[in-house]
Amino acid sequence: MPGGGVFSGDLDNVMRWVSGAGILLGLASAGILTTVLFRSPDWRVSAAAKWMLLIGLFLLPGVTMLFGNVVGFHKVKNSCTQCHTMDPWIADMKNPKSITLVAKHFQNRWIPDDQCYTCHTGYGLAGNVRAKIGGLSHIAHEYVTGVPEVIHIHRPFAVETCLHCHGESAKYLKIDQHVDAEMSPKILSGELSCFECHASPHPRTKP
């Protein structure tokens, strides 16, 4: 069965295993810490207690936290679709009749997974950290301050995101404007947005 089975290498399945291991290690660690808490004070300074704390406070929770980050950063890539605010944009992306850039990328499987995250996260470590901080502000809006009626992108869409895939490709280089001596530096520096010439990736108003 392609992509199925308990031992399949499918990423979601691997994450299930990592989650399961994290739960087991976390429970084992909680058991050790509870045991230490309920023992007498003089036992807590014994060599046995020190070994237990080494395992229950350093080793097991360290691995649990690591697994938590691995699972969290994987799952969070799909979290845009969990918020009803984004429903119209997701519907437009998945609409086979839509001609927006995002719909074309989805329909043609140019970005097969994690479509929102792929385009709205800058490449490299700094980009990802910025995306995480942005995600935290979205959570604050969702649970604390409320989502504004009209939503805007935080900063102008980075041209590097488009160029990461399209730049230097044969199709890109065939277009005169892309290689024009005057325009090319402006495109590469971000001074000239891709959307000056190309259609907006999403509908301009709420779909």
Place this chain on the structure above:
Amino acid sequence: MSDGTAPGMPSKTSLRLTTAACLLGLVGLFFSLLHFIWPTPLNFALFMIVGQGSFGLALVAYAFAILKDLRRKKIL
């Protein structure tokens, strides 16, 4: 004795720090288990901020407890 404990017994400060480390560790583990079982964006944020934060504090508390004991035994 600096904190009034009998010779051979752990210092009260060191015991308190160890207890605090265990409790903070349990808080951190609670949020990581919550996030593993219900991986929502909110639980992930709580795990990142509260869970890992209290786990970090637990490590600091236990490190201080060890330091205190080592100083008490005049190893450091």
